[in-house]
Amino acid sequence: MSIHEETSSNRTEDRVVGPRSRKALEQLKPYSPGKPIWEVQRELGLEHVVKLASNENPLGPSPKAIAAIQAALPDIHRYPDAQAAALRETLADALELSPCQLIITNGGDELITLLSETFLEPGDEIVVSSPTFSEYEFGACLMDARLVSVPLSPGYRYDADALLAAVTDKTKLVWLCSPNNPTGTYMPRKELERLLLGLPPQAMVVCDAAYSHFATAEDYSDGLEFVRAGLPLVVLQTFSKAYGLAGIRVGFGAAPEAVIRRILQVKEPFNVNALAQAAASAAVGDIDHLKASCDVNAKGREQLYAAFSRLGLEYAVSMSNFVLVELGEEAKRRYEALMAQGVITRYGDVWGLPQHIRVSVGTEEENAFFIECLTRVLEETK
Numbered sequence: 001m002s003i004h005e006e007t008s009s010n011r012t013e014d015r016v017v018g019p020r021s022r023k024a025l026e027q028l029k030p031y032s033p034g035k036p037i038w039e040v041q042r043e044l045g046l047e048h049v050v051k052l053a054s055n056e057n058p059l060g061p062s063p064k065a066i067a068a069i070q071a072a073l074p075d076i077h078r079y080p081d082a083q084a085a086a087l088r089e090t091l092a093d094a095l096e097l098s099p100c101q102l103i104i105t106n107g108g109d110e111l112i113t114l115l116s117e118t119f120l121e122p123g124d125e126i127v128v129s130s131p132t133f134s135e136y137e138f139g140a141c142l143m144d145a146r147l148v149s150v151p152l153s154p155g156y157r158y159d160a161d162a163l164l165a166a167v168t169d170k171t172k173l174v175w176l177c178s179p180n181n182p183t184g185t186y187m188p189r190k191e192l193e194r195l196l197l198g199l200p201p202q203a204m205v206v207c208d209a210a211y212s213h214f215a216t217a218e219d220y221s222d223g224l225e226f227v228r229a230g231l232p233l234v235v236l237q238t239f240s241k242a243y244g245l246a247g248i249r250v251g252f253g254a255a256p257e258a259v260i261r262r263i264l265q266v267k268e269p270f271n272v273n274a275l276a277q278a279a280a281s282a283a284v285g286d287i288d289h290l291k292a293s294c295d296v297n298a299k300g301r302e303q304l305y306a307a308f309s310r311l312g313l314e315y316a317v318s319m320s321n322f323v324l325v326e327l328g329e330e331a332k333r334r335y336e337a338l339m340a341q342g343v344i345t346r347y348g349d350v351w352g353l354p355q356h357i358r359v360s361v362g363t364e365e366e367n368a369f370f371i372e373c374l375t376r377v378l379e380e381t382k
Contacts (some may be wrong), residue, residue, distance in 0.1 A: 027141045029134065035344055046342045050369050052360040053344040055181070055211070055322050057244030059296060059363075061279070062289040065245060068282035069275045080274035087272075090281045091252060095224055100257040103264060104280075106271045108210050108238040108251035112139050115173065115206060115234065115253075117266045120145040125170040127163055131182060131351035133208065136175040145172070156183035156316050156324075160195040167203055174199065177208040178223075179215055182351050182358045184318025189221035196231050204259075205233040210251075211320040213242035213290065214297050220319060227254045234259060239276075241321060242293050243283040250276040297321045300361035307371040311378060322360045324348070330381045331355045337377040343370050 034053030084104035105111040116139030124145040207223035223235040234255040240246035315325040335347040348356030
């Protein structure tokens with residue numbers, strides 16, 4: 001019998017090929033993104049599809065960012081700046097920080113992984129509110145750390161006391177998504193300060209402020225003021241939302257210099273490509289595009305609120321660029337019916353909210369199309 005024949009005859013579906021993977025992988029839940037437009041078009045044979053599932057900027061990227069990418073194209077045979085020095089300096093000037101207090105990453109997701117790799121060991125704990133962004137749990141599982149989940153208060157409100165009560169001597173990171181994905185709610189400034197000052201020395205808050213540009217509440221804080229004050233926390237931000245650069249993956253973290261130095265020890269040398277660095281630097285300076293993006297979002301939220309109220313639907317008032325709305329026992333069926341009509345949203349089951357969908361705020365026309373389809377779906381699924 002040849003080696004090929006023997007190998008083939010011994011194959012079984014559960015046969016391990018190569019070394020066994022880490023046991024931690026048995027607990028990992030890979031991130032499930034919203035369906036892209038092309039996939040829904042192909043699956044359902046639709047021409048007109050509106051994607052309101054991934055909290056993208058409906059206005060697109062800054063024209064200055066596009067121009068910066070075009071200008072950088074002739075040099076893409078060179079490796080990018082491993083430290084993204086120009087972008088760090090641009091951000092430092094804009095945020096009133098030192099470049100040494102910043103780390104540039106391949107989207108906010110990479111920073112979540114880097115923080116997990118930097119600070120978590122088997123047996124450590126992270127504290128998160130629930131429901132929230134799933135990647136915090138992913139990073140903890142990757143490092144064999146334990147997740148401690150604290151339910152949000154009624155109305156999806158954050159409770160600093162409840163988070164502090166969940167902290168033990170094994171807690172390393174307290175993850176705070178504010179505004180929170182998927183609820184759009186936030187932790188007020190005084191509560192955030194109380195949380196920061198109440199933690200034991202071995203624990204640190206990570207404030208995921210990916211949606212901070214859309215927050216309009218007077219008592220909202222993106223956490224950067226506390227970084228400037230020297231408190232031990234990390235603030236995560238991204239260029240994927242308000243800046244409209246989701247397709248090129250660039251984000252950053254702000255923290256005390258000593259914390260940044262530790263994270264840099266696990267960062268890959270060329271993690272952010274040259275085009276992303278150029279585009280992000282240009283986007284920071286395009287104040288008009290950022291303002292227009294925030295204005296469209298604020299008007300779009302009100303457009304959705306008015307429609308939900310008219311339709312008798314409960315929703316969470318959002319400080320972000322999406323709205324969580326309750327569709328009742330028929331939520332999954334209604335989510336699928338919306339998809340069949342060409343509207344992609346996110347079904348809430350992934351967050352333990354099977355009676356909800358999360359709707360990204362689009363342009364006025366996209367929102368109107370969604371509202372029209374939703375009205376029809378609700379009538380058909382009474």
